[in-house]
Amino acid sequence: MFFGCKNMGFSYGENKILKDINIEFEKGEFTGLVGDNGSGKSTLMKIMSGIFTEYDGEVVFKEESLNEDTKIKVGYIFQNPENQIVGVTVEEDVAFGLENIGTEREEMLRRIKWALEVVGLKGLEKSDPNSLSGGQKQRLAIASIVAMDPEVIxxxxxxxxxxxxxxxxVYKVIKRLVNLGKTIIIASHHSADLEEVSRIVALKDGKVHFDGKRDEFYKNHDFNIEYPIEFEIKKKINKNYDELVKYLGD
Ligand SMILES: Nc1ncnc2c1ncn2[C@@H]1O[C@H](COP(=O)(O)OP(=O)(O)OP(=O)(O)O)[C@@H](O)[C@H]1O
Ligand SMILES: [Mg+2]
Known part of the structure; x- marks a missing residue:
């Protein structure tokens, strides 16, 4: 198995959140992870990226249990980029993780340059991360992970x-990462986020409720997620915004 989990279970205290999860990802696969609020998407991602280490079953990376050495190959990007920003400048922010793993200076500079190019933040190396737009902050968070050269994000x-x-x-950057052969799993409530994924994994009641091709997921209404009302409203507003943006050009 390239990446995935076997018979994985997890509880917060008495509360069983994930039960007997078996998922397998191929190298380079682009997958959407969906499920209602509280269905366990974030918990699953924190387990699969090695942030949480206490769980039943196994997370597998390249045929072996994910361990201290390999978890660097699995990056996790938080919903709120503010949670991930630590540097005083953009380049320092990207450097932080590299310094932690003792990367040599030459290699560090090379990786920072490359990561900022991938996410389209070239030229902003000396900027204060707090002065960036929301999209730029999220792209910076992605750059910090990309610089660690993960195989799975x-x-x-x-x-x-x-x-x-x-x-x-952010979509543009994700597409670029998919083209670079990274294995990407994206948790989302926005159908627009999932337009390019080839596969969908849906969680419900702590289990994998659907795992298959994106098109099959949308064809079968049984599997469709019930969105809370605010998402419906947001989706409508966003649709108009998207049309406006399309009209104004990229
Ligand atoms: N630190 C915690 N302690 C106790 N329970 C928690 C904790 N974090 C999450 N939970 C509970 O675990 C369940 C799964 O939460 P999780 O955040 O993984 O869901 P999610 O699918 O990411 O939800 P959302 O769509 O809102 O982001 C929820 O019932 C949540 O209340
Ligand atoms: Mg979540």
Missing amino acids: LMDEPTTMLDPVGRRE
């Missing part, structure tokens, strides 16, 4: 905090 609702313009910026 788990993105937890990466566009929820963004306006439609910021969202488009």
